[in-house]
Amino acid sequence: MEILDIGFIDKDFIKAVEQESGQEISRCYQCGNCTAGCPLSFSYDIPVHQIMRLIQVGQKEKVLRSHAIWLCATCETCTTRCPCEVDVARVMDTLRIMARREGMVSERGIRRFYDAFLESVKRHGRLFEVGLLLRYNLQRGRPFADADLAPKLLGKGKLHFLPDDIKGIDAVRGIFERITKKMGL
């Protein structure tokens, strides 16, 4: 067992997580049901019930810098099984948003993928799958990753090589712009 010297308890952090997620973190009594059911647990640096405990003792940096919050696939098993009715998946989502804001993202590849996805939506109104794949692979310097999948998709009407912008593209861009302004980015 790891013994943690918690030192400073960041009460503002606890309050912020509770407020943004709408969840009462203090309800968690560490039964471990979330971790037992979590399909991604094998890949986590900190299991999800310990993430909950670390929030309870205000360990902001440890929580927000964890890889686990990014490896969570939002499968909602934890939320479904929590006996205290804490929406754990929602808490994980809140932590990702906070980690972005605080510049504490430990899984940069995953964040970049999400960003490239949203960039595609902002440009075209819908996801341009081929564009996302190429853009993301180029960004991380692996241009031929998944090239083996192309022959399985070709000639089936599945791959579109040119984006097709929706008519209301300005409305979608408007949503992104107003959000960016609101978040003060």
Place this chain on the structure above:
Amino acid sequence: MADRYAYYPGCSLQGTAVEYDISSRAVARALGIELIEVEDWSCCGSTPAHTVDQLLYGALAARNLAIAEAMGLATVVAPCPSCLVALKNALAMVQEDERRKELNELLELPFKGELQAKSLLQVIFEDVGVEVLAQKVKKPLKGMRLVPYYGCILTRPPKRAQFDDPENPISMDRILEALGAEVPDFPFKTECCGAAFGLPKRELVLTLSAKVLEMAQEVGADAIVVACPLCQQNLDLRQGQINSHCGTYFELPVLYFTQLIGLAMGFSPNEMGMDKHAVKADRLLEKWQEESRG
């Protein structure tokens, strides 16, 4: 008179999951479900949006709901579970006064949220019903041993899903049985395939999806049946990668439940886009034809 629903296909169904779109539209028409496409729909935001901002996630989905509302339709049907969750999340958000105000400002469109969102699976299971479906079967799926794989979020969490059972869903089981298929118990119905990590964390998807394929093989399935474009992609398109990564020899077709309804209702395999998967279903179709000849 046919029941009228707003239809929100979502991005995948225009690309890598085109056969889900083709089979959904054809089967709906044949079942008397009128699907009216949401005009000029946009992306729901999906997983990436809710890691950035809840309001962005809500607004991207809400734009489509506002359009459907303006079209005078009361129910939006989404075949893709990820789209469905985004739509349902936006509908929950708009019930809160403060959030509604924020959404309307972002959208610059009036959005009251007086409509509901359902999966196509729910519409077929509840609004059409398995009894009616069984009556429409022309070519029973005799000899097909099929396992339904529901994935994560179609029925979870139950408060949001309001459909089927979160731990042991049965809607697809009952539908496939009504079509004449053999449906063994499948313990991994709601395990996770690795979801959106195919590009950024491929090995996670390969590891998790391999478990689903292994269990399907263990129970002697001829094919896996899905209702989610991402599950289909991970299990089918990446099956070759899974085999290389895990040293396995899986060759299991992964089909949409709508394709199987279509086949049983008399559509040809090509009309159901059965030629569009990475793992071919030829052997399954041959077995079916042989069994049907009897």
